[in-house]
Amino acid sequence: MMPVRDAALNGVIAREAERGNHMPIATAAAAATAVQIGAQIAGILVARFAGANPAPFIALQALVLALGAAVSLGVQAPKPTGHERSAIGALRDVRDGVIYSFRNPIMSPMLISAAYMGVFVIGSFQVLFPLIVRDAYGGTALMQSNRLGLLFACFWGASFVSAVLLSRLKPLRRPGQAMIASHLIGALALTSFAFDKPFHLFAIIVAFWGFAAGIAISTSRTITQGAAEPRYLGRVLAVYSMGFMGGAPIGSIAVGFAASEFGSRAAALIPGIGLALAAIALAVLTPLWRYKAD
Numbered sequence: 001m002m003p004v005r006d007a008a009l010n011g012v013i014a015r016e017a018e019r020g021n022h023m024p025i026a027t028a029a030a031a032a033t034a035v036q037i038g039a040q041i042a043g044i045l046v047a048r049f050a051g052a053n054p055a056p057f058i059a060l061q062a063l064v065l066a067l068g069a070a071v072s073l074g075v076q077a078p079k080p081t082g083h084e085r086s087a088i089g090a091l092r093d094v095r096d097g098v099i100y101s102f103r104n105p106i107m108s109p110m111l112i113s114a115a116y117m118g119v120f121v122i123g124s125f126q127v128l129f130p131l132i133v134r135d136a137y138g139g140t141a142l143m144q145s146n147r148l149g150l151l152f153a154c155f156w157g158a159s160f161v162s163a164v165l166l167s168r169l170k171p172l173r174r175p176g177q178a179m180i181a182s183h184l185i186g187a188l189a190l191t192s193f194a195f196d197k198p199f200h201l202f203a204i205i206v207a208f209w210g211f212a213a214g215i216a217i218s219t220s221r222t223i224t225q226g227a228a229e230p231r232y233l234g235r236v237l238a239v240y241s242m243g244f245m246g247g248a249p250i251g252s253i254a255v256g257f258a259a260s261e262f263g264s265r266a267a268a269l270i271p272g273i274g275l276a277l278a279a280i281a282l283a284v285l286t287p288l289w290r291y292k293a294d
Contacts, residue, residue: 026171097235123251162214191272
């Protein structure tokens, strides 16, 4: 669903350009990111009321998804051409898309960044927050759930703010630099989790990390959707999503085992250092740091 959604954004931009409404891909990507994160925040706020009776909220989620599917039926675009309508043709298209993704000098490092973000950020994000709240700050179950909810609110709230700001400001000339810099900020935030600190300072650091994450999400969309050839766009985004989501289970397992062996705080050093090294390698060994948006 995510590759289809993101690929459709380019079509919307092209359609609006034909109507005289010119919007840079960076602005559109940031606006779409802000809407997505805003919806996540709304979902988190609603889910806080679920308690021990989540069934009505799961039903509400299903209703919202059904509404999204109904709205999607009204989305229209020209049918793609040049593709063989057979199973063999589909496999050939997949092969060509993967080859293009890894041979393109910009797409290849973007796929690498998606993979290491899945491993070092998504996995640790899902595992470390609950463990640190439980082990480092304690309290009753209600206190722990409130603190965990506050951390998620700080992260996604700050991400929403940065995405909105990017959608209102002039597009960044070097989005690759902004993306890598935001990854390094995330690495510093993760590394800081290993050290004792008051909870309010922990929440502030998480908010700074979230602000950087909003920049990272928006700029990664800008680069991927702006640099890919239109006929490969959907396939590139599919490979990108595969790396991003596929890395999360690996990171979750690694951080979970590290937390059981060394403690939840010490376990934060693994994704923190790994993310920093990966981001530096991406800046030094690929052209992404020097990439200029059109």
